[in-house]
Amino acid sequence: MHELIDSLFMRELGNPVLREKRDSAILNIGGKKIAFTTDSYVVNPIFFPGGDIGSLAVHGTVNDLSVCGAKPLFISLGLIIEEGLEKSVLEKITRSIRNAAGRAGVKVVTGDTKVVEKGSCDKIFINTSGIGEIYYPGLSAGKIKPGDSIILSGTIGEHAISVLSKREGISFSSKIKSDSAPLNGLIAKALKASDRVKFMRDPTRGGVATTLNEMAAERKFGIAIDEKRLPVTAGVKAGCELLGFDPLYLACEGRCLIIAAKEDEKKIISAIRRDPLGKNARIIGHTTKDNRGKVYMNTISGGKRIVGMLTGEELPRIC
Amino acid sequence: MHELIDSLFMRELGNPVLREKRDSAILNIGGKKIAFTTDSYVVNPIFFPGGDIGSLAVHGTVNDLSVCGAKPLFISLGLIIEEGLEKSVLEKITRSIRNAAGRAGVKVVTGDTKVVEKGSCDKIFINTSGIGEIYYPGLSAGKIKPGDSIILSGTIGEHAISVLSKREGISFSSKIKSDSAPLNGLIAKALKASDRVKFMRDPTRGGVATTLNEMAAERKFGIAIDEKRLPVTAGVKAGCELLGFDPLYLACEGRCLIIAAKEDEKKIISAIRRDPLGKNARIIGHTTKDNRGKVYMNTISGGKRIVGMLTGEELPRIC
Numbered sequence: 001m002h003e004l005i006d007s008l009f010m011r012e013l014g015n016p017v018l019r020e021k022r023d024s025a026i027l028n029i030g031g032k033k034i035a036f037t038t039d040s041y042v043v044n045p046i047f048f049p050g051g052d053i054g055s056l057a058v059h060g061t062v063n064d065l066s067v068c069g070a071k072p073l074f075i076s077l078g079l080i081i082e083e084g085l086e087k088s089v090l091e092k093i094t095r096s097i098r099n100a101a102g103r104a105g106v107k108v109v110t111g112d113t114k115v116v117e118k119g120s121c122d123k124i125f126i127n128t129s130g131i132g133e134i135y136y137p138g139l140s141a142g143k144i145k146p147g148d149s150i151i152l153s154g155t156i157g158e159h160a161i162s163v164l165s166k167r168e169g170i171s172f173s174s175k176i177k178s179d180s181a182p183l184n185g186l187i188a189k190a191l192k193a194s195d196r197v198k199f200m201r202d203p204t205r206g207g208v209a210t211t212l213n214e215m216a217a218e219r220k221f222g223i224a225i226d227e228k229r230l231p232v233t234a235g236v237k238a239g240c241e242l243l244g245f246d247p248l249y250l251a252c253e254g255r256c257l258i259i260a261a262k263e264d265e266k267k268i269i270s271a272i273r274r275d276p277l278g279k280n281a282r283i284i285g286h287t288t289k290d291n292r293g294k295v296y297m298n299t300i301s302g303g304k305r306i307v308g309m310l311t312g313e314e315l316p317r318i319c
Numbered sequence: 320m321h322e323l324i325d326s327l328f329m330r331e332l333g334n335p336v337l338r339e340k341r342d343s344a345i346l347n348i349g350g351k352k353i354a355f356t357t358d359s360y361v362v363n364p365i366f367f368p369g370g371d372i373g374s375l376a377v378h379g380t381v382n383d384l385s386v387c388g389a390k391p392l393f394i395s396l397g398l399i400i401e402e403g404l405e406k407s408v409l410e411k412i413t414r415s416i417r418n419a420a421g422r423a424g425v426k427v428v429t430g431d432t433k434v435v436e437k438g439s440c441d442k443i444f445i446n447t448s449g450i451g452e453i454y455y456p457g458l459s460a461g462k463i464k465p466g467d468s469i470i471l472s473g474t475i476g477e478h479a480i481s482v483l484s485k486r487e488g489i490s491f492s493s494k495i496k497s498d499s500a501p502l503n504g505l506i507a508k509a510l511k512a513s514d515r516v517k518f519m520r521d522p523t524r525g526g527v528a529t530t531l532n533e534m535a536a537e538r539k540f541g542i543a544i545d546e547k548r549l550p551v552t553a554g555v556k557a558g559c560e561l562l563g564f565d566p567l568y569l570a571c572e573g574r575c576l577i578i579a580a581k582e583d584e585k586k587i588i589s590a591i592r593r594d595p596l597g598k599n600a601r602i603i604g605h606t607t608k609d610n611r612g613k614v615y616m617n618t619i620s621g622g623k624r625i626v627g628m629l630t631g632e633e634l635p636r637i638c
Contacts, residue, residue, distance in 0.1 A: 005400070005409065005432050012413045013396075013420070017428040025428035027393055029452055032351045038395035038448055039431045042439075074346055076357035077332075078397070078446045081324070090324065094331045101332070109336040109344035112358045113324050116636060120361075120441040125433075127397045129357055129448035133348055317435060 002314070021214075023064040023201060026134065033134035035070035037061055040127045044317040046093070048166045050158070050177030051253075053126055054093035056319060058100035059182050059253055060204070061130040066184040067200040067256055069139045069191065070132030072104060077111040078127035083118050093124065104182035106130070136191045141259075143198040146221045146289040149265040151258040153186060153272055154179065154280045156208055157236040160250035160318050164243060176235045181254030186275040193271035196261035203257055204319060206310040208284075209248040211257060212295045213309045222291030225307070227299045229284045249310050251318050262286070321633070340533075342383040342520060345453065352453035354389035356380055359446045363636040365412070367485045369477070369496030370572075372445055373412035375638060377419035378501050378572055379523070380449035385503040386519040386575055388458045388510065389451030391423060396430040397446035402437050412443065423501035425449070455510045460578075462517040465540045465608040468584040470577040472505060472591055473498065473599045475527055476555040479569035479637050483562060495554045500573030505594040512590035515580035522576055523638060525629040527603075528567040530576060531614045532628045541610030544626070546618045548603045568629050570637050581605070 010019060017025045024037035039060045046053040058075065065072040077097065081090070101108055162178040165171065183202065191197055203211040208230075216223050232240075232247045240247050254277060260268055265283055272278035288296075295307040329338060336344045343356035358379045365372040377394065384391040396416065400409070420427055481497040484490065502521065510516055522530040527549075535542050551559075551566045559566050573596060579587055584602055591597035607615075614626040 001400075001402075001434050002432060004406065005398075005434075008410060008413055009396075009427075009430060009432075012410075012417045013427045013430075015426050015428070017393075017426065018430070022429075025393065025395075027428065027450070029348075029353060029392065029450070030351050032349050034348060034353070034450070036393060036395065036450055037429050038397045038446065040397040040399050040433050040446060042399060042433045042435050044439075073348065074336075074344065074355060076344075076355065076448050077328075078357045078359040078448070079324075080359050080361060080399075080444055081320075083320075087323065091327060091331075094327055098331045107334050107336065108328075108332045109334070109346065110341075110356050111328060111332075111337070113321060113328075114359050114361045114444075114636075115320050116361050116441065119438070120363075120636075121444070122435065122439040125399055125440070125444065127357065127359060127446035127448075129395050129397070129446075131346070131348070131353070131355055131450065317433075317439075 022068060024068040024070060026068060033137060035065045035068045035132040035134055037064040038129040040125060041319055042125050042317050043163060043319050044122060045166050046123055048178055049162045049175055051180040052093060052096050053124060054096035055100040056180050056253060057126040057128045058097055058104060059180050061128040062104045062106060062182040062184055063202045065130050065132035066187045067202050069136030070134045072106045072130055072132040072184050074109045075106050075128050075130045077108050079113045080121050080125040081113060081115050082121045082123050083115055085123055104184055139199050141199045141215050141219060144221055144259050144287055146287050147262055148198060148259050148287045149262050149283050150285045151268055152282060152284045153256045153278050155231040155233050156252050156255060157232060157247035157250040159253040160315060161236050161239040163318050165239060176239060179252055179254040181277050183254060183256050186272055186277045187256060189271045189275050190258055190268050193267045194260055194264035196264045197258055199259045201257050203255060204251045204253060206314055207249040207251055209307045210310045216293050216295055218293055220292055222288040223285060223295040224288050225285030225297050227297050229282055231280045231282060248307065253319065341387060343387040343389060345387060352456055354384045354387045354451040354453055356383040357448040359444060360638055361444050361636050362482060362638050363441060364485050365442055367482045367497055368494055369481050370499040371412060371415050372443060373415035374419040375499050375572060376445040376447045377416055377423060378499050380447040381423045381425060381501040381503055382521045384449050384451035385506045386521050388455030389453045391425045391449055391451045391503050393428045394425050394447050394449045396427050398432045399440050399444040400432060400434050401440045401442050402434055404442055423503055458518050460518045460534050460538060463540055463578050463606055465606050466581055467517060467578050467606045468581045468602050469604045470587055471601060471603045472575045472597050474550040474552050475571050475574060476551060476566035476569040478572040479634060480555050480558040482637050484558060495558060498571055498573040500596050502573060502575050505591055505596045506575060508590040508594050509577055509587050512586045513579055513583035515583045516577055518578045520576050522574060523570045523572060525633055526568040526570055528626045529629045535612050535614055537612055539611055541607040542604060542614040543607050544604030544616050546616050548601055550599045550601060567626065572638065
């Protein structure tokens, strides 16, 4: 269904900015470069280990701005609330939004609330749109060349496993917390350390596998990642086995993929590791001359397998 | 409930920009003045005479930018879609968004789609956020002085009556069409004609009565409007009688209230009337020294009555 909608929108609404399909649109307003992004959040359950729909809505939009080389400044807040939602729940979510915005250094400057009758929406949906000022222009998948390094800022899969295990009522011996977090600080450190960062994305919908495939698609390079370098915690591994998922396809909400010139990989890694969110940062692979447009994985067993796009529908209501 | 939420947000998220409660936030980004606004649309039914949820979502955001003296440039589109929504419905809405954006001269530059399971949302909800460039700075309710003119750009009540009559399955002898329309062209004409426009609002939630009350609240002026000058069509009058509404409290989606110095009222009226959306524009009243903070109406029968805020809940899912 998502593909259907995407192609419909591109056909009917398409313009050069929309067609770039960036995490944020890069706009030129009177000589200023501005990033602009939007996301709606429908996560179910609305509270999960490590976060809730409020903090998630702030982090998601902050991160979409950050990976485009923008300093997130302002966000909007559009709420759709089911009649009868407890006041205490709304207060908890609002405080969570306040704390998340405070941590990320963004201001909620405009908002809107709609209340719909019981049964017309599931508790609460939140849209956040955000505006940032570009301070590191020129990030573009078009700049990626064979031999570039692929850096991942931390472990993967926590967000999806946290939401799913809460939803399914499954508890693991180790409680897995969502990785939901604002990446603007970590990204600023990476971009200060190197002027050879080429492109960034946060691996949300469809996880690292889908995000890397989208980067490589129709480009003149391939991607090779090393299974043994993938940072997956024992808890996430156990959760994936139990629930039948591959962590490579699970949405993260506080991680980013950074593609940079190999010469600068060490500088970037050491800069990111100084950030509390980046202590597990590592190089997970590199771009290649061969296998153009494709993503391959060198497996622990010594084999090589293709890593495809997510097939079928993504996990529903994970964000 | 709306008041409860408003006060919660102001307490928890309040900052000087949010507290101004403008239709758009006015932001300063690197020396540029930018307007930024958001609205979620949950109108039911999604198609109504004169419009649909798609065109409404574009017009609403274009108008919130326009009344702040901004030229609307870019909008975002956040869709929440109920699983199973017919493809043809989605296509119709998308084309309507395209046409509305084209007419208003704005580009959809970023978007997001979430699909939720059947029963978790009612067909489709749309959030649009918008960015505009301020070209007429300084509009502020604080500039309004006693003796200023209150100009209304057209007839009132069509949007609400159109949606309600479709929803209730009531048909009038004269089919009433929503007034949903983009106001940026009309407003640009008014602002070109006069440099003494002080403030504008589009009377959506709670209609003209509520919007005027919000303008006057805690200010050093009162507002007097003349019942005989209020532009209400015979169809809307009939609809209001049948459904038990006062047109003064009904949401418009293509009208604006302009407060300007009396010296310029004629220039503004004649400029607006040159716009197809402004042919019924007129002065409906003026600001007064007395009755500070209040809105009064001089009735057709020669009396004078107070026009209060909307009491109780506004009409649900009208936009």
